[in-house]
Amino acid sequence: MDHRSESILRAVIEEYVSTAVPVGSQALVARYGLGVSSATVRNILADLEVNGLLTHPHTSAGRIPTDAGYRYFVESVSDSSVLPAVEQLMIRHQFGQVQHASEQWFRLAATTLAAANRIAGLATPAKPRAAHVRRIDIVSISDRLASLIIVFREGALRQVLVTLPEAVEQEALTRAAVILDGIMAGRTSGDAERALERIDGDGPIGTLVRRVGERVIAAVRDYDATIIEEVFSDGLLHVMEAPEFERSDKLRRVFAALENRAYLGELLDRVAGTGTVQVFIGAENAPEEMRDVSLVLAPYGVPGRAVGVVGVLGPTRMAYPQAIGTVRFVSTLMNELVKHIDA
Amino acid sequence: MDHRSESILRAVIEEYVSTAVPVGSQALVARYGLGVSSATVRNILADLEVNGLLTHPHTSAGRIPTDAGYRYFVESVSDSSVLPAVEQLMIRHQFGQVQHASEQWFRLAATTLAAANRIAGLATPAKPRAAHVRRIDIVSISDRLASLIIVFREGALRQVLVTLPEAVEQEALTRAAVILDGIMAGRTSGDAERALERIDGDGPIGTLVRRVGERVIAAVRDYDATIIEEVFSDGLLHVMEAPEFERSDKLRRVFAALENRAYLGELLDRVAGTGTVQVFIGAENAPEEMRDVSLVLAPYGVPGRAVGVVGVLGPTRMAYPQAIGTVRFVSTLMNELVKHIDA
DNA sequence: GTTGGCACTCGCACTACTAGAGTGCTAACG
């Protein structure tokens, strides 16, 4: 495509993204010294429209970008969109502030992305393909109730309440925990299950181990089966402020779509597969409720072992270069953090 | 007040709650065989209006209840609003389904309340006034990184990452955990701190205990200081469907208000103090963003020890008797569940 | 290829009007 056409497309997108108003030829020549007259610009705009990159809401209105227009724009700038050093520093600073509570990291990522882009930030915890148990602990809560705590290799926790058929002292629970720990630690659910079968089931402790062991296996299985453990989002209020969502029915559909874990899981898979920032624009999203929004997502974690996703969600009319830059940066930051844990 | 006036007020509210349209005198006589003419009803409506229980959007429109009208209505029915046995059974059934993961209970409460009332359900975990540590565990994550896990009496968990100045084996961490467990278990943060000071700081284990112990104290303090650990909400989509929130700016203010932890904390205190279902209608809520919504909240837990709140949030035009009934029932259900744990 | 000019289109804001719902008042009734 023509270099000039390209820069005019860019100008239209830039203008429309910041004003949310269809942009006309005069506005372009006035605000972006293009060195040509509005008539020339009009010709080019018409060309861009037949190429499907721009549209008209109606005859006498300015142009707005189509999904294809955004796509072309994104392809042409995505590699070059590196976050300015100042913003990098600010984000780094925010990450430095937080206490080293691992479960907070991905939340912080979402919050940071939301604040930096003034749209919604999303993040999922890094979730391993195959769960590895690192530690098992059993804490007595009351006579016949105990809390079973399973720590996974990545630092994830699961807590399960276990009711006991008879009163059991903490001491016995601890002994059972030590035995289970020996069986399960470092194992996946399948390995652990086979190991559990070989356990001698005699005596009160044996019965206890067997009973609790089954719950452990079930919990690990459950953890394995969960594709997306949690999608943490922040800054949804920003999205509500966008004029395209002034009527709340559109908004409702987006929120409903966010609860569609199946689609998010699919996106996660695609993003994790490529390993870089991915942009999903408007109608490129399969669910019909998502046709008004775009997602910029990037994976983080250790490929093939534990992967999570960070990103942003906003109206298709979003500042893509900025979004891509921050998402890419935050994902590298998360990579560093996860590496420390998973070493 | 007149018995007839009261039943007409009731009819207006019932009608308006279900249709969201201002109700006129004719509609009332047509749909609620009152045995009097529309003219008589008009007189009574006018009376109710001078008493401040109803209003006019404009001269030629029907009546809508004021906040005071809803309040009067709620006061007159709140005691008698017991949930039908069928619905009680359905809710009980839902609670029976769930795995006994304690952290899920309050979430389930919110979900159940949302589904039963088709508005937003809210729930906070039962949080003790003074934290009591039940168990401390330390799990090695990598050479110089460990995960500190604190279990509180009510089954709540805190996980904190601890960086170590030098590589430490799991064995040493376990020994440190046992020592800390001995010091802290059953203690509040103040007690534990004094106990920690008396620990002999010599030797590598002593240093480790001291180092991690400080983090434990900090975490317990933090847990103590948190008024509301988490507000889980579900069914916000229902609220978005209400016609009063068709324009999303109103919606935005409500969502923003939900993030106002200070106010929610204040409400929680008031609700926990009284021990029964409390209704906060529209402008009775202090924050100006809350003037379009009502909350029906009830405490659960053990008075004076650990208290949480369950309830619903919806437009002031909500089915109060139904809401009060379900909230009361769910709170008693939660009481039973908590009692088992906290015995 | 670019530009100025110009007719044309269409949404938006404004006004005017009507229909309908619902009130408030008054006078009559039991």
Add this chain to the structure above:
DNA sequence: CGTTAGCACTCTAGTAGTGCGAGTGCCAAC
């Protein structure tokens, strides 16, 4: 004296008509 029928009055929502302005598309000239 409470209740009722009747009726004038009020106000909104919806519809139709109008002018304005932004912006286009095209054409002829440069």
